[in-house]
Amino acid sequence: xxxxxxxxxxxxxxxxxxxxxxxxxxxxxxxxxxxxxxxxxxx
Amino acid sequence: xxxxxxxxxxxxxxxxxxxxxxxxxxxxxxxxxxxxxxxxxxxxxxxxxxxxxxxxxxxxxxxxxxxxxxxxxxxxxxxxxxxxxxxxxxxxxxxxxxxxxxxxxxxxxxxxxxxxxxxxxxxxxxxxxxxxxxxxxxxxxxxxxxxxxxxxxxxxxxxxxxxxxxxxxxxxxxxxxxxxxxxxxxxxxxxxxxxxxxxxxxxxxxxxxxxxxxxxxxxxxxxxxxxxxxxxxxxxxxxxxxxxxxxxxxxxxxxxxxxxxxxxxxxxxxxxxxxxxxxxxxxxxxxxxxxxxxxxxxxxxxxxxxxxxxxxxxxxxxxxxxxxxxxxxxxxxxxxxxxxxxxxxxxxxxxxxxxxxxxxxxxxxxxxxxxxxxxxxxxxxxxxxxxxxxxxxxxxxxxxxxxxxxxxxxxxxxxxxxxxxxxxxxxxxxxxxxxxxxxxxxxxxxxxxxxxxxxxxxxxxxxxxxxxxxxxxxxxxxxxxxxxxx
Numbered sequence: 192x193x194x195x196x197x198x199x200x201x202x203x204x205x206x207x208x209x210x211x212x213x214x215x216x217x218x219x220x221x222x223x224x225x226x227x228x229x230x231x232x233x234x
Numbered sequence: 235x236x237x238x239x240x241x242x243x244x245x246x247x248x249x250x251x252x253x254x255x256x257x258x259x260x261x262x263x264x265x266x267x268x269x270x271x272x273x274x275x276x277x278x279x280x281x282x283x284x285x286x287x288x289x290x291x292x293x294x295x296x297x298x299x300x301x302x303x304x305x306x307x308x309x310x311x312x313x314x315x316x317x318x319x320x321x322x323x324x325x326x327x328x329x330x331x332x333x334x335x336x337x338x339x340x341x342x343x344x345x346x347x348x349x350x351x352x353x354x355x356x357x358x359x360x361x362x363x364x365x366x367x368x369x370x371x372x373x374x375x376x377x378x379x380x381x382x383x384x385x386x387x388x389x390x391x392x393x394x395x396x397x398x399x400x401x402x403x404x405x406x407x408x409x410x411x412x413x414x415x416x417x418x419x420x421x422x423x424x425x426x427x428x429x430x431x432x433x434x435x436x437x438x439x440x441x442x443x444x445x446x447x448x449x450x451x452x453x454x455x456x457x458x459x460x461x462x463x464x465x466x467x468x469x470x471x472x473x474x475x476x477x478x479x480x481x482x483x484x485x486x487x488x489x490x491x492x493x494x495x496x497x498x499x500x501x502x503x504x505x506x507x508x509x510x511x512x513x514x515x516x517x518x519x520x521x522x523x524x525x526x527x528x529x530x531x532x533x534x535x536x537x538x539x540x541x542x543x544x545x546x547x548x549x550x551x552x553x554x555x556x557x558x559x560x561x562x563x564x565x566x567x568x569x570x571x572x573x574x575x576x577x578x579x580x581x582x583x584x585x586x587x588x589x590x591x592x593x594x595x596x597x598x599x600x601x602x603x604x605x606x607x608x609x610x611x612x613x614x615x616x617x618x619x620x621x622x623x624x625x626x627x628x629x630x631x632x633x634x635x636x637x638x639x640x641x642x643x644x645x646x647x648x649x650x651x652x653x654x655x656x657x658x659x660x661x662x663x664x665x666x667x668x669x670x671x672x673x674x675x676x677x678x679x680x681x682x683x684x685x686x687x688x689x690x691x692x693x694x695x696x697x698x699x700x701x702x703x704x705x706x707x708x709x710x711x712x713x714x715x716x717x718x719x720x
Binding site: 206207208210213230232 | 604622623698700
């Protein structure tokens with residue numbers, strides 16, 4: 192598993208893909224610090 | 235005194251009788267779309283020239299295969315046999331109307347815009363106003379000379395343009411200090427009013443014009459109001475006015491791109507309860523989304539494909555012995571406590587309501603999902619949106635043991651379709667398929683169609699949630715199994 196300790200994370204989700212909250216939860220579980228999380232719709 | 239209660243009234247089954255689209259081809263207004271407006275301001279004249287060099291003619295827009303699918307003269311499945319990009323494969327003999335609606339050019343759009351301007355906010359050049367008379371514009375149009383127009387634009391008016399770059403008028407602000415009544419906002423709302431009203435008129439000209447409409451439900455993505463009630467709404471009533479519908483009351487139902495399915499659910503419930511006998515769901519198009527992905531299109535050497543604003547009108551009536559039944563018992567909405575990951579959405583919107591009705595995923599002939607045209611989305615990096623939605627439904631069918639994992643592609647081929655809708659948000663979200671669904675469920679061989687739509691509530695920053703809704707349309711059992719008798 193990727194180690195994100197000491198890393199800052201920008202979590203950019205997509206409406207028909209992975210929501211930002213899910214990305215952020217994964218990043219935090221890997222030790223990262225999420226500094227920005229937003230889900231976007233690109234259509 | 236009697237203890238007997240009156241028998242409950244019979245339940246009326248709602249049916250979706252017809253749907254029509256009004257597609258306004260307005261390449262001259264692309265610079266007024268949100269993305270081009272910002273990019274052209276930042277990048278200057280060279281960027282503007284590059285965009286204007288890649289506009290489509292009206293003839294090209296009419297002959298564009300996905301637009302002919304919207305108009306109902308080509309089936310979505312027929313696109314599988316047409317190599318992409320589809321703008322390189324114009325349809326010979328294409329006409330600007332069909333069983334799914336009509337496409338109008340800039341002149342028709344501006345004539346309707348002038349007609350819809352009840353607040354006297356639009357000024358046209360004297361020359362253009364005269365030209366517009368031949369297109370049904372009202373006799374009295376406010377005019378302004380070109381130098382006066384330029385001064386008005388300096389004071390906050392928003393220019394109106396014909397392709398490629400001819401300024402033919404302007405919308406003026408309705409209040410000097412009210413951002414909700416700024417000229418660009420008013421132009422967006424007027425464009426929605428015109429396209430929704432035109433779709434309504436197209437529907438009523440073609441379908442049962444003698445039966446009055448009782449109620450209109452608006453479900454577009456505009457926000458109409460002033461500074462004290464931004465988004466106050468009821469554009470549906472204004473659409474009814476411009477379409478000449480005098481019998482109807484109206485209100486709006488909002489949920490981003492999922493709005494039309496929520497509105498259809500409400501319309502079906504009003505019919506089932508016997509409150510109304512004819513409800514029309516209406517939606518205007520989104521001017522803000524014009525040219526949203528133009529930079530991707532320019533990079534790919536494509537024309538700017540987001541050059542249309544699309545309105546819709548959907549007729550909901552009691553069971554007439556022919557039209558597809560709207561199964562209220564198999565409708566679903568995404569609830570506050572439901573998860574928003576794609577598989578959770580598909581479970582809530584597609585699997586759960588079918589299971590509750592005793593159906594399998596493969597009992598649905600076609601899934602109408604987010605039907606965005608991939609030729610529009612892929613050059614901008616957004617991928618093939620409908621295909622991703624179909625992959626998820628197929629995966630859930632495999633997980634449920636209905637199909638083998640290796641059969642997912644066949645499931646998608648059999649129960650899905652290529653995307654074809656202009657990227658007009660709420661229009662692309664399932665309802666773009668309605669004319670084909672109704673034809674297939676009456677004259678064709680379809681038995682069931684599930685409409686599935688999602689809404690990006692999180693974009694408004696009031697919640698991190700998404701939204702969604704689904705509806706099941708079923709062949710009317712009064713019809714024979716495979717189309718009407720000859």
